[in-house]
Amino acid sequence: MAHCSSEALGPLVERHKEETADVADDRRESALPSTAYAVLGLLTMTGEVTGYELRKWAMNMRYFYWSPAQSQLYLELRRLRDRALVYERTEAQPGRPDKRYYTITDTGRRVFRDWLDHSEVGPPLLKHSVALRLFFGHQTSHSRLREVLTQYAEWARRQQQELSALKGDMLPALRYSSIVADWGVGYFAAEINAVESALASLDAMDSEVGES
Amino acid sequence: MAHCSSEALGPLVERHKEETADVADDRRESALPSTAYAVLGLLTMTGEVTGYELRKWAMNMRYFYWSPAQSQLYLELRRLRDRALVYERTEAQPGRPDKRYYTITDTGRRVFRDWLDHSEVGPPLLKHSVALRLFFGHQTSHSRLREVLTQYAEWARRQQQELSALKGDMLPALRYSSIVADWGVGYFAAEINAVESALASLDAMDSEVGES
DNA sequence: TGACTCATGTAAGCGGTTACATGATTTG
DNA sequence: CAAATCATGTAACCGCTTACATGAGTCA
CATH class of the missing domain: 1.10.10.10 (Winged helix-like DNA-binding domain superfamily/Winged helix DNA-binding domain)
Structure with a gap:
């Protein structure tokens, strides 16, 4: 049940080696x-x-x-x-x-x-400790998972509000910052949405267990 | 034009000090x-x-x-x-x-x-080098920004596909991983969407300049 | 035969955090 | 008068990356 077969795994390819290196290094x-x-x-x-x-x-x-x-x-x-x-x-x-x-x-x-x-643009670095915990959900309780998820959603909502406020305070001349701010607001919206979906999935799992 | 007033800035509050510290440290x-x-x-x-x-x-x-x-x-x-x-x-x-x-x-x-x-759950760590570059858009050209953004969107699309494929390969027993995978797919969708909005904003800025 | 996979390891160094220390100025 | 802000700094430490090194087995 909590055991993985390794069929889904391919060989270990070492990627992103030269990608992270700065192409323009030689001229600086x-x-x-x-x-x-x-x-x-x-x-x-x-x-x-x-x-x-x-x-x-x-x-x-x-x-x-x-x-x-x-x-x-x-x-x-x-x-x-x-x-x-x-x-x-x-x-x-x-x-x-x-x-x-x-x-x-x-x-x-x-x-x-x-x-x-x-300069070469690398992918964003993301260490999402909430997703990490959810990933290991089989080792804890649904109530704990819900607690973690809702806490995170609250944080994300606060961030979203702060960011909106910041955007309002900013001078309209700073166009690029406001584009990025919009990006951020959308990002937090997606996170909040993802949390809600995850909570719904947990609910679905619970009711499945109840039926069987 | 490229100069900020500091009115939008409050005092420097040192936050997240005890937040990052692990509450359960004392018992381990x-x-x-x-x-x-x-x-x-x-x-x-x-x-x-x-x-x-x-x-x-x-x-x-x-x-x-x-x-x-x-x-x-x-x-x-x-x-x-x-x-x-x-x-x-x-x-x-x-x-x-x-x-x-x-x-x-x-x-x-x-x-x-x-x-x-x-354990205390900290906020996710994010270092988004693409957003960082867009934030400083006033120092480069729109063509370069578009290049960076479209490159990133392509990467995000690839990630999304890989993740979907991974989910398909995974054993259905691993429910939590698949919830997280859904989260990831949604995240990349939001990123792709944000890039498209940003590109649209750049277009809008260009046509504004053309009109004036 | 040559490329790739499997599999482990070391050494140097950097980016970054935590914690501490100091003291003037402003504000309630 | 106390608390917060302004403002700079040091020392220890850690997580992690980069680069390098080794060698057997496998497969085209």
Whole structure:
């Protein structure tokens, strides 16, 4: 019952090897992680900002791209500075660390555009812990599964609302962000819908058991 | 035009701090990464397998949960063995590394069920590089955006087909997997739909420019 | 015979998180 | 006056990837 035959399995093909490698590596010094490009992209929209401010902007992207930890952002900005992709203006402060303002440099703009225009696009990375649990549903109870699913649906609804609110607050000039926001709203709608279907399937399984 | 005011931004609230921490940590030795639970879960369905075989199974979950690198899987199995959550049977082979077969232990089953039943469910992790690029659309051309989007839609369609095929091949006894598969199919449908909407938005922007 | 599958492993390094530390400024 | 915000930083650690290495069996 809880045992799988392996007939459905083909041989183990190692895919996505060269796909993930950046095609344009050869013409740049070395590839940057995607977070770096996210930061550069943000800097093309914001003007001079501190790491702290930038983090707030980064959090607006969390609906389709996770936002990195604070320490990671500061680290990334220093790396970009070392590569002269951003310019750092420091403001001395008595008795505590300098305040650092960042702007994107021309080189940074060029590198960013190059990435946008020529870099290989990989598939999205998804780690869906709710789906994972449902997948292993045979090891738990339906009541627990329902609990997990409804909790997730509530979260998705909140995200959807936040995203809609954010879109309303945004300047209409930011067209691309609003297209992405629509995408996100649709995505959450699909998730909510999927949860409802899953709950219905659980109901169906329960009543089957009742009949037999 | 490409400059944001920061009015839409609230203060930087540090959320999801205790949310990510595992509530049930205190009653176990120490928490395991989610990959470990995925492996344990797989072992509740497969019986005795080698690391190599297990990897093939793990790849069936790649539609909603990324599949780890080969080396990581072997590492994970050894860790689970060290914690006595899986049992390792070695088969000596002349002139090369032992062949290792794994089965889940009773302790492993208990730990896995405990995780399923009591652990806090975090939100899914999503890094959507296509949406990221679209978000920064003001820095590239519409033709490039269209290229990226259509490429992604093709990929999503392929995934959808693979997933449907997989579902067809699967034993009907595996109900939960098939519920998750349906979820996945719907997810890819939503993605394809979102891409089409985005393409339509780009068209609309182009014709606006033509009119003005 | 050569390509592919089966099967396991090591080493280096990176991206990222968690936790901690500090202190001025603003706000209720 | 206390709490939250602004603002930067360090150290330890972990999950995971990449790249490499090995070798037997199978099949065209």
